[in-house]
Amino acid sequence: SIINNVSDLNKLGLTFDFIVLGGGTAGNVIANRLSENSSNQVLVLEAGGANVGVLDVEVPFFCSQATPNTAQDWNYTTTPQTGLGGRTINYVRGFGLGGSSAVNYMGYTRGSKEDYDRFATVTGDQGWSWNSLIPYMKKNEQFSLHTQDNHNITGQFDPTVHGFTGINSVSLPGFATPEMSARVLKATTESTEYPFNLDMNSGSPLGFGWVQTTINNGSRSTSATSYLAPQFINRPNLHVLLDARVTRVLPTATGVFRTVEFVQALTGPKFNLTAKKEIILSAGSVGTPNILLHSGIGDSSALKSLGITPLHNLPSVGKNMTDHTLLFLSFEVNNPNTWETFERNATLGQQALAQWTNSKTGPLVDIPASQLGFLRADLEGQFPDPAAGPTTPHFEFLVGNGFFGPPPATGNYMSVVPALVAPTARGSITIGSSDPLAAPLINPNLLGSASDSFVMRQAVKSALRFASLPAWNGYVISSLGVNSNSTDAELDTYIRANAASVYHLAGSASMSPVGATWGVVDPDLVVKGLTGLRIVDLSVVPFIPSAHTQAATYIIAERAADLIKAAWAFGGFDKRFLSRRFSISME
Numbered sequence: 001s002i003i004n005n006v007s008d009l010n011k012l013g014l015t016f017d018f019i020v021l022g023g024g025t026a027g028n029v030i031a032n033r034l035s036e037n038s039s040n041q042v043l044v045l046e047a048g049g050a051n052v053g054v055l056d057v058e059v060p061f062f063c064s065q066a067t068p069n070t071a072q073d074w075n076y077t078t079t080p081q082t083g084l085g086g087r088t089i090n091y092v093r094g095f096g097l098g099g100s101s102a103v104n105y106m107g108y109t110r111g112s113k114e115d116y117d118r119f120a121t122v123t124g125d126q127g128w129s130w131n132s133l134i135p136y137m138k139k140n141e142q143f144s145l146h147t148q149d150n151h152n153i154t155g156q157f158d159p160t161v162h163g164f165t166g167i168n169s170v171s172l173p174g175f176a177t178p179e180m181s182a183r184v185l186k187a188t189t190e191s192t193e194y195p196f197n198l199d200m201n202s203g204s205p206l207g208f209g210w211v212q213t214t215i216n217n218g219s220r221s222t223s224a225t226s227y228l229a230p231q232f233i234n235r236p237n238l239h240v241l242l243d244a245r246v247t248r249v250l251p252t253a254t255g256v257f258r259t260v261e262f263v264q265a266l267t268g269p270k271f272n273l274t275a276k277k278e279i280i281l282s283a284g285s286v287g288t289p290n291i292l293l294h295s296g297i298g299d300s301s302a303l304k305s306l307g308i309t310p311l312h313n314l315p316s317v318g319k320n321m322t323d324h325t326l327l328f329l330s331f332e333v334n335n336p337n338t339w340e341t342f343e344r345n346a347t348l349g350q351q352a353l354a355q356w357t358n359s360k361t362g363p364l365v366d367i368p369a370s371q372l373g374f375l376r377a378d379l380e381g382q383f384p385d386p387a388a389g390p391t392t393p394h395f396e397f398l399v400g401n402g403f404f405g406p407p408p409a410t411g412n413y414m415s416v417v418p419a420l421v422a423p424t425a426r427g428s429i430t431i432g433s434s435d436p437l438a439a440p441l442i443n444p445n446l447l448g449s450a451s452d453s454f455v456m457r458q459a460v461k462s463a464l465r466f467a468s469l470p471a472w473n474g475y476v477i478s479s480l481g482v483n484s485n486s487t488d489a490e491l492d493t494y495i496r497a498n499a500a501s502v503y504h505l506a507g508s509a510s511m512s513p514v515g516a517t518w519g520v521v522d523p524d525l526v527v528k529g530l531t532g533l534r535i536v537d538l539s540v541v542p543f544i545p546s547a548h549t550q551a552a553t554y555i556i557a558e559r560a561a562d563l564i565k566a567a568w569a570f571g572g573f574d575k576r577f578l579s580r581r582f583s584i585s586m587e
C-alpha cells in the first residue's frame with residue numbers, strides 16, 4: 001500500500017524486517033525483490049510524493065520540463081565550479097516515488113563490459129563483473145519488440161543481449177525522424193571515426209546506434225510504475241510512506257544501526273522506526289552521504305567541527321563523487337520537420353499532446369534523441385587513458401532532431417550533444433551545518449581536471465567534424481556558438497561558459513575490498529564496520545560507468561537484493577556474520 005501519513009502506518013500495527021530509505025531507482029527494486037518473500041515485511045520511506053498524473057513526468061518528450069526547479073526536483077544548486085569558470089548550476093535530483101528515474105531523460109545504456117570488470121577488480125568481488133551481472137541485467141529489462149509507430153526494428157538492436165521478461169520497460173524510438181536518422185546512419189559509413197553499432201548494450205558500446213529508452217507504450221517507465229506496479233504494491237507485506245524525509249539513522253547498540261529518524265514536515269515532529277533485520281539506504285548519490293554524515297558516520301574530525309557527535313569514522317563518506325559533463329551544441333539545418341515546428345506553433349503542440357493522450361503515438365512518445373554514439377578521444381599522448389579499458393568510451397554524442405530546450409525564435413535545428421563519460425575529476429558531498437534538513441554542499445567538480453577539459457574539447461571538435469561529413473551536405477547550414485575554425489582557446493571559453501551536468505553523479509559512498517582503509521561499503525554493500533545498515537544506490541560504484549547511469553543503478557540493485565536475501569536465508573542468521581566469524585565461504 002501507499003500511505004501518506006505516519007499515523008495511518010502506525011494503525012497497521014506492523015513491525016518491519018527491512019526499511020528502505022528512498023523510493024527511487026534502486027530503492028524500489030529492493031522493495032519489490034525483498035517483498036517477493038511474503039514473510040518479509042518491507043517499508044519504503046520516500047521524502048517526496050507519488051509523482052502520479054504529472055504530464056512532464058509521463059510524456060517522454062516533456063522530460064526537459066520535468067526539472068529543474070519543479071515539484072519533483074530537490075532543487076539543489078552546486079558550489080561554484082572551477083572547471084565552468086566559477087559558475088554554480090542547478091543540480092537536479094528526483095524528488096518523489098521513482099526518484100531520478102521519474103525525471104531523467106530515459107536513455108538506457110548499461111556501459112561497457114570493462115566498466116563492470118573494473119568494479120570486480122577494484123572490490124575483489126567477481127560478482128560485480130559483467131558476466132556475473134548478465135542475469136541481473138535481464139531481470140531488470142523487459143525489452144519491447146513493439147514500437148509506437150509499428151516500424152520494423154530489425155537491424156536496430158541485437159535481441160541476443162536483452163532481457164524480455166524483466167520488470168522495467170525498455171524500447172526503441174516510436175516516432176520516425178527520417179530526414180535526420182538516415183543521415184546519421186549514412187555518416188557512420190563515411191568515416192571510421194563514427195562506426196555503426198547495432199547494440200550499445202552488448203558490453204561493447206563504441207559506435208553510433210539507435211537509442212534505447214525506459215519507455216513503455218509511449219509513456220515513461222519509472223522504478224515506481226514498474227517495480228511498484230499494482231501487482232507488487234498491493235502485496236500485504238509491502239508499504240510505502242510518502243512525505244517521509246529521513247534525517248538520520250540511529251544506533252540500536254554500538255556499531256548497530258537499525259533505527260531511522262524522519263519527519264513528515266520540515267517544521268514537524270520527528271518519528272523513529274526500527275527495522276528487525278536491516279536498514280537499506282537508497283537515497284541516491286546526494287541523499288545517502290548526506291544522511292550518513294548527519295548520523296555521525298563520516299570523517300570524525302569534520303563532523304566534530306560542525307557539532308555533530310561522530311559515531312563511526314569513515315572519512316570516504318561523500319568523497320569520490322563523479323559526474324558527467326555535457327555541452328548542448330546546436331546546428332541550424334535545412335529541414336522544416338524538426339521539433340521547432342510543433343514547439344513554436346501552439347495548435348500543432350496541442351495536436352501532438354492530444355495524439356499522445358488519445359493513442360500514445362506521435363512526436364511526444366520519444367525523448368528528444370533518436371541516435372547516440374559512444375566514442376574515444378585521441379589523447380595525443382598527453383594523458384593516461386581515463387577509461388576502464390580500450391573498448392570503453394571517453395565521450396558520447398546524443399543526436400536530436402531539434403534544439404534542446406526552448407528554441408530560438410526562428411530557424412530549424414539539429415543537436416549533437418557531446419558528453420564526457422570517463423572523467424578523472426572527483427568532487428564531493430559535504431555538509432555545512434548540523435541541520436539534517438539543510439541542503440548539503442554539492443561539488444561535482446565538472447571539468448575539474450586538465451584531462452577532462454582536454455577530452456571535452458576533443459569531443460566538441462569531433463562533433464563539429466561529424467556535422468561536416470558529406471551526409472550533412474545541403475542539410476547542416478551552420479553551427480551555433482563555435483565552429484571548425486574556432487581556436488582551442490575559443491572552444492575552452494565556450495565550453496566553460498555553457499557546459500552543464502548530465503546529472504549522472506555517482507560514487508559518493510563507494511565500495512572497496514573487505515578490510516580496505518578507504519571506501520564506505522564492503523562489496524556486499526554493508527557499511528564498513530557496521531551491522532544492520534546497507535547502501536543500495538548509485539553512490540556505491542567506485543567509478544562512474546561510461547554510460548547513462550540508470551541501467552547500472554537497476555543492475556546493482558537487482559544483485560543487491562539477492563545479496564540481502566542470501567544474507568538472511570539461514571534462519572535469521574546473517575550469512576555475512578557467520579562467514580566472517582567462522583571463516584567459511586557460504587556463496
Ligand SMILES: Cc1cc2nc3c(=O)[nH]c(=O)nc-3n(C[C@H](O)[C@H](O)[C@H](O)COP(=O)(O)OP(=O)(O)OC[C@H]3O[C@@H](n4cnc5c(N)ncnc54)[C@H](O)[C@@H]3O)c2cc1C
Nearest residue numbers: 022024025026099100105106107246284287538548549550
Ligand atoms: C535530469 C536527469 C536526467 C537524467 N538522464 C538520464 C538518462 O537519460 N539515462 C540514464 O540512464 N540516467 C539518467 N539520469 C541519471 C539516473 O536517473 C540516475 O543515475 C539514477 O536514477 C540514480 O538512481 P538512485 O537510486 O541512485 O537515486 P534516485 O533515483 O535519485 O533515488 C533516490 C531517492 O531517495 C529519495 N531521498 C533522498 N533523500 C531522502 C531522504 N532524506 N529521505 C527520504 N527519501 C530521500 C529521493 O527523493 C529519491 O526518490 C538522469 C538524471 C537526472 C536528474
